[in-house]
Amino acid sequence: MSALPSDEPRRQRAPAGDPASPRPNAPAPSPYRRSRTVRAKxxxxxxxPDGHRAIVERTPTSTGFLGGNFSMDSLDFLKWMATYFHDDIACLRVALYLMGTQEPGGKIKATQxxxxxxxxxxxxxxNRAMRRLYDLHLVHMVDRGLYQLNPxxxxxxGTIEVEEPGRPAHRKPAVKRVDQLELIAxxxxxxxxxxxxTQLSLPVREPKSPTEAKER
Structure with missing residues (x-):
């Protein structure tokens, strides 16, 4: 092994970030190679139309709610329910459970x-609680084990699946976002x-005893 200086020029490492210096063993440019440049869509x-304007808003999310789900509830209904079912905790619990288990659009799949x-x-x-909720028109039984909560x-x-005539079977079902007014219609x-x-009218107060009901 010789310690004498060599006549060959020494290779120096190119400074980092120098675009003019090619990487060692880098493939030659080719039109068939995909570019790594991210193109903005x-x-x-x-x-x-004339006389109209658009407002851009962020898409609402439910990431801040416990469980990732959310619902739109009437504040007057919550207050009414807390006072109306003061003597019927079982019915109150059933109503709250139905509200919490409903799917987008208010459908509930469950048996008694x-x-x-x-x-x-x-x-x-x-069974008694469900019949009472039927009589109050808070819940409608669509089919056995399928209920509709009053919107x-x-x-x-959320979104629900909708039937689209002519849609190929291999494609995913078409979906649409639930709109309260359209659902009510x-x-x-x-x-x-x-x-x-559909024309809901909640009673103001329930008689506490048969005697009070006769007086009315």
Missing amino acids: PAPVVQL AELARALKLNRVHV QLALRG ELAEDPAIPGAF
């Missing part, structure tokens, strides 16, 4: 046996739903 352009197990109540008490009282937001046009359900 063009912003959508919306044409508005499942409600009784979840609430640790006797099935007879659940004028409480409504869970759809329920009002359904002949299977009683008119008292």
Whole structure:
């Protein structure tokens, strides 16, 4: 091994971030190689008719709520329910549980046996509570094990699947965002739903005893 100086020029490392210095063993430029440059997507352009304006808002999220879910509830209904069911805790619990288990659009998939197990109540008490909620037009039974919560009282937001004629079977189902006013209008046009359900009128006060009811 010789310690004599070599006549060959010494290689020096190119300074970091120097674009003019190619990387060692870097492949030659080719039109078939994908560029790593991130291209910005063009912003959508919306044409508005004369005399109209648009407002851009952030999409509402539910990340700040416990469990990631949220619902839109009537404050007057919550206050009414707390006073109306003062002597019927079982019915109050069933109503609250239905509000918490509803799917987007207010549909609830559960049997009375499942409600009784979840609430640790006797099935007879659940059956009585559901009948009372029917009579008050707070809940409508669409089918066995399928209920519809009145959207004028409480409504869970989100998207629901909709049927789209001609859509290929291999594609994902079409969805639409739940709109409270549109949902109320759809329920009002359904002949299977009683008119008292869509034209809800909550009683102001319930008699506390049969004697008081006769006096009225």
